[in-house]
Amino acid sequence: MFRTDINHWLQQWDHSFVYWFFEGVSALGTALVLIVLLYSIMIGVDLKKGFGIANMFFYVILLTLLFKSVVDYPRPMAVDTTLNGFGRKANTENLTKLQPEGYFDTFSEPLLQKIRNQKAAREGFPSGHTSLITAIMFGLALIFRRRWLSVLSATIIVLMMFSRMYLARHYLGDVLGGLVVGLLFTYLVYIIWQRIFSNPKNSNATAYFMLSPLVLVPLYTWFPAFPAGTFIGLNLGYLAIQRIWGNPVYSPQTGLRIASVAVFAFIAFLSTYINRRLGFPEYGLVSLLLYIVFSMISFLSAAFVCVQAKWWEFE
Template identity: 30%
Template sequence: MFHTEIIHFIQSFETELLTKIFLFFTALGYKEFFFGFTIIFIFGVDFKKGLALTHVIIITGLLTELLKQLFSLPRPYHVDNKIKMLWTNKSNPSKFTGGGTDSFFGLPAEDIIQYYRTKTGTIFGLPSGHTSTAVTIWGSLILLYKNNWIKFISVLMLTAIPFSRLYLGRHFLGDVLAGYLLGGLLLLFFYNIYYKNRFRRFSSRSIKYSKKFFIHLIYLLFTPLIIFVIFPHVHTELSGALLGINFLLVVFTAKGFPILYSSLGKRIASAFTALVFFSASSFILYFILSTLLEQTDLLKFVSTAFITGFGIWLTAKICAGLKLLHLDHYKD
C-alpha cells in the first residue's frame, strides 16, 4: 500500500488535460472550498443541516490531522524523487530514490521515515485528509438527499478526489484507503447520532430529555476545549472553529433555528449575501485581532471561535434584515 510503483504507473498516463482535471478535483478538498460550501449550504439550503454538516467536516479534519501526527509517515514524493509533483511546476527536491515498500503491508524505508519525522515543517500523509473529508461531505449528501443528481455528483467526488491525490503524487494508496476508512467510520457514527433521527438532537424538544441533552451539550462544548488543551499545536484554528459552530448549535437548539424562504431566488440571494458578508467580516475581525494582540495558540483558538460563531450569527441577522430568511426561530 506504500509502493511508489503504483504512483509511477498512474503518472505514466500524465497529460496536460488530465493534470488540469485532477487539479480541479483536488481543489475541492481544501479549506477554501469547505468555507464556501458550508456558508452556501447554511444560508442557501438548510440552516440546521448546514451547521451540523460543518460540525462533521471540522471533526473529520481534526481527527485526520491528529492521526497524521500520530503516524508521522512521509508522502510518496518524500521517499522517491522520481515521483512527479504534478500540483506544482517545481521538480522533486527529495534526496531519496525508490524508498517505497517492497511488501503489500510494509512501510517506507525506516531511515526515510525517521528523517522526515525529525525534519521541521514536514507535512505527513497518513491518512489522506482529502479522502476522509470527501467521504463525510459527499457521503452525507447521499444520506440526506434522495436526488439522483446529488447521488451521481457525490459518487463522482468520492472517486475523483481521492484518485487525484494518487495522480498528483500527494498520497500513497495506503493513505487514501486509510482516509476512506476514517471517513466511513465517522459517517457511520454521525449517521447514527444525527442523520438517522433527522437531527432530533438539535430539536428544541430534545431539551425536555434533560439527561440526553446534557450529555450532548457536554460533547459539543467540551470536545473542542479538550482537543485544544491536549493537542494545542494541531490545527488550533480548526478547534476554535469547532467551538464556534458547536456554540451556535447549542444556542439555536434552545431558541430554534432560522428558516430559509422556499423561494429559490431568495435562497440564492441569501447564500450570496452570506458568503460576501461573512468573508468580509471574518477578514476584518481577524485582521483587527491579529494586529492588536499577540498571536499565541490560545488567541488563535479564542479568536477563531469568536469569528466563526459571532460571524455566522451576525450574518444571519443581516440576511434577516434584508428579508432573505426568518429569524423568528421556528421551534420543532
Template identity: 25%
Template sequence: MKTLRAIIAGNRLFFAFWGLFFVLGLILVLYMGKAGSFVELNPYHRTTLDTVFMSVTFMGDGLFSVIVIVVFLLRRCWSKATQVLAAFLLSALVAQILKNLFSMPRPMQFFPPGAYPYFIKDVTHLGFASFPSGHTTSIFALATILALFTPDRRAKLVYLFAGVLVGYSRIYLGQHFLNDVLMGSVIGTLVAVLVHWLFVAKGERWFARPRGNI
C-alpha cells in the same frame, strides 16, 4: 429514530461500491506496495490533465465544504448544515492527529530525485504529511453525508464517484500514495456515518423544537 443498521441498510448501494473501491485499492497496495501502486496509477500525464485534476482536487479543500455549508444555511436547512460542518471538523481533526502521529513522507519526499518524472512544479509538495490524505478525508466526509441526505440512488453514486475522483487527483498530482487515499476515505466515511447517526438519534428533536421555546 433511525438505528445505525437502518442507516447502513438504506444506503447499501453507496456502501457496497465504497467497499469495492476500498478492497480493490487495498489489494493493489498489498500486491505492489505503496511506491509501485503510485507509479502504476500514474502512467500518463499531460498539461490538460494537470489542469483538470487541479480543479477536481478543489472539491476536497476545506473551502469547498464551507461553500456547501453556506448553501444549506441560505436555504435554511439548519440540520444539514450542522451535520456537514460536524463531519468536516471531526474528520479533519482525526486526519490531522494521524498525520502528526505517523509523519509519513509525501511521494516527492519519498522518491529519490529523478525517480518519478511527473511531479508538477509549484503544485506537488514536499514534506511529511502524507498519511492520511486530508483532501480525501474531507471529500468522503462530504460525499457520504450528502449521500445519507438523499433517497436518490443515482445521486448517491455521483457523490461517491466525486469522492473517488478527488482521491485519485491526490495521487495524480503527486501529493499522496494510494494507501493515504484509502485511509482518508475510511475516516471521512465513518465519521460522516457517526455524525449522521448521532444527529438523527439525539439532535433531530432539538432542530424540530419551535425556536420560541429555546
C-alpha cells in the same frame, strides 16, 4: 500500499487535459470550496441538515489533522524524485530503495528519520482531501437520501483519490486511510444526529449534541485552534439562533437564498482574514477561545443581516 508504483502508473497517462482535470478535482477538496459548499447547504438548503453535515465535516477534519500529526508519514514526492511533482518542491535525494517491499508493509525507521531530518513533504497519512470530501459527500448522501446524490458522491470521492495519487501528493495507503476515516466517522456522527433530530421535541439532546465539541477545549494542545474554535463557535451560533429566533424557514425565492449564502460566506471569510492577520498561535487555549468568539459573532452577525432584510421567516 506505500510504494510509488501506482503513482507512476497513473502518471504514464500524463497529458495537459489529464493534469488540469485532476487539478480541478483536487480543488474540490480545498478549504475555500468546502466552506462555500457547507454554507450553501446550511444557509441555502436546510439549516438543521446542513449543521448535521457540518458536524460530520469538522469531526473528520480534526481527527484527520490529529492522525497526520501522530503518524507523520512522508508523501510520495519526498521519497521518489522520479515522480512528477507538478511544481511542488520535492526531496533532492531519491529514497526509493528504502520504500516498503511488501504490499502491506509500512515505512522503515531509517526512511522516516531521513525524511523528518530533511523536513521534506510529510504528514501524508491520511489524505485530508479524501477524508474531507468523503465527509461532505457521504454526509449529503446519508441525510438527503437521493439516489443521484449517492452516485455523484461516490464518483467525486473516487476521482479525488485518483487525483491525489496522480499528482503525487499521496500514496494508495494515504487515500485509503482518508476514505476509511471519512466514511467511519461521518457515519458515526450521522447515527447520533439522526437519533437526536428525528425527535424535534428533544431539545436537550439537541443542545448536548451541539455542545459536545466543547470537549475540545481541554484538548487544546492536540488540535489546531482555528478549526476547533470555528467548529465550536458555529455550533454555539446555531444554538443562539434557535433560542433567539427559532428555526428559520428560508425564502422560496432562489435569489434570496443565494444572497443569504453570500452574506454568510463573506462575513466568514472576512472574520477568517482578520484572524489570520492578527497572527494567533496555531495551538493554544487563548487562540482557541478567540476563534470561538470570532466564529460565533460572525455567524450571528450574518444571521442578523438575513433577519433584518426579511430573507428569513421562523417557525
